[in-house]
Amino acid sequence: MRISDSERFVDSDIIGRMEKLRYAIIGAGALGGLYGGLLARAGFEVHFLFHSDYDYVVEHGLRVETKLGDFHLTDVHAHASASTMPPCDVTIVGLKTTLNHLLDELLVPPTRDGGLVLCLQNGLGSEDACVAVVGPDRVLGGCCFLCSNKVGPGHIRHIDQGRIVFGEYGDRAIDVSSRVQRIADEMQSAGIDAHTTDDLPKTRWKKLMWNIPFNGLSVVLDASTKELVDDPDALALAESLVREVHAGAAACGVHVPEKAIATTIDVTKVMVPYDSSMRLDFLAARPMEIDAILGNPIRAAAEAGFAMPRVESIYRQLKFLDRGRHRSTIP
Numbered sequence: 001m002r003i004s005d006s007e008r009f010v011d012s013d014i015i016g017r018m019e020k021l022r023y024a025i026i027g028a029g030a031l032g033g034l035y036g037g038l039l040a041r042a043g044f045e046v047h048f049l050f051h052s053d054y055d056y057v058v059e060h061g062l063r064v065e066t067k068l069g070d071f072h073l074t075d076v077h078a079h080a081s082a083s084t085m086p087p088c089d090v091t092i093v094g095l096k097t098t099l100n101h102l103l104d105e106l107l108v109p110p111t112r113d114g115g116l117v118l119c120l121q122n123g124l125g126s127e128d129a130c131v132a133v134v135g136p137d138r139v140l141g142g143c144c145f146l147c148s149n150k151v152g153p154g155h156i157r158h159i160d161q162g163r164i165v166f167g168e169y170g171d172r173a174i175d176v177s178s179r180v181q182r183i184a185d186e187m188q189s190a191g192i193d194a195h196t197t198d199d200l201p202k203t204r205w206k207k208l209m210w211n212i213p214f215n216g217l218s219v220v221l222d223a224s225t226k227e228l229v230d231d232p233d234a235l236a237l238a239e240s241l242v243r244e245v246h247a248g249a250a251a252c253g254v255h256v257p258e259k260a261i262a263t264t265i266d267v268t269k270v271m272v273p274y275d276s277s278m279r280l281d282f283l284a285a286r287p288m289e290i291d292a293i294l295g296n297p298i299r300a301a302a303e304a305g306f307a308m309p310r311v312e313s314i315y316r317q318l319k320f321l322d323r324g325r326h327r328s329t330i331p
Contacts, residue, residue: 008297012033015278016112017030018152021046021089021182022044022087022090023036023044023048023092024046024048024049024091024115025048025091026049026091026093026094026095027048027094027099028050028112029150030150031146031157032048032094034062034064034156035094035144035164035192036048036092037073038190038191040062040073041190041191041304042190043079047077047110048062048076048077048079048087049081050078051080052153054079054080056152057078058078058152058190060072060153061074061075061154062154062156063156064156064158065155066158069157077150081234084151085109085110086110087113087241088110088111088115089116091110091111091117092118092120093117093118093119093120093130093236096122096277096281096287096289097123097126097129097286097291097292098128098286098289098292100116101253103130112132116139116179116183117130117138117139118140118141118166119139119140119169120141120142120143120144120166121292122289122293123208123292124205124208124297124300125292125296125300126292127139127169127256131169136169140167140168140169140179140180141200142167143164143204143207145210146161146162146163147271147272147274149280160272160274161271162193163193163195164169164195165197166180166184167196167200167203168200169200170201172199172201173199173202174200176196176197176225180196202249202255205245205249205256205297206256208245208249208293208297209246209256209260209264210242210267210268212245212294212297212311213238213242213245214228214238214268215278215279215289216228216230216293216311217237217238218278219273219276220314220317222279225268225273225275226271226274229265229269236245236269239265239309240310241311242261243261244309246260248298248300248301248306251305251306252301254284259285267328277289278293278318282322285325290318290319290322294318295315298312298315
């Protein structure tokens, strides 16, 4: 039944229709607020699920500061509960993976007529939680190479980067489908730097080559990206982690080009000084995406017979620091 519903949706609704697709945003923070906001500014119907920001956005709208041109949306399709969201063609999941236990409740309403889910979460295996709700044939996955923060209620500040790379869900290379291309075309028309991939595993591991060293070290060493690349010892440690993640990908049968190692470091050197999402979560005493970003790749590599001791060292330190925050709150 799930496959049949998905096929009907793809053939009649996404590929066959000329009108713009309707989008839902689950997780309207730094990522979802920016991309959803850009789509809404371009005239797409976008429904945003808010939590603490709902009342503020209803009254004041959504404000986005971006190098693409600042804007303020005063008429926002805002929802305090997923139950009020209409069926949408594409539901973009921008929630932190630490909240994936909520997806059973959050995904059903906007996808109830067979809509697709585009999972843009960090880490490895992030799409699996979405697959558990709607089935594998209705899930797309992708990575965002983005420097963006939520700086206040209904207020997003995008400071650098912004590329999305996404494709069909799967553990191997899959041709770019018409539905993926259709969504990418619409995103591009809204000013989003959207790209398709025929190899989602490679895309995820390439992102991990940045996320593991620079998210992990930003917490362990209490440093911004600029502080990490400006210090020779921190930079050497970061590069050793990038190389180990690259080797871990290869052990898992994912062959990322060798030049991606240098590119990962070089891009970070010219990046606007930025606090990683994991460091911001740590400083705000929020749960960190330790397992999605570090634990899952460690386990995947271990299953392939490859150990990542440097990555595991950072993983264990992050786990200790996370537990320490909880210990410090116990009277």
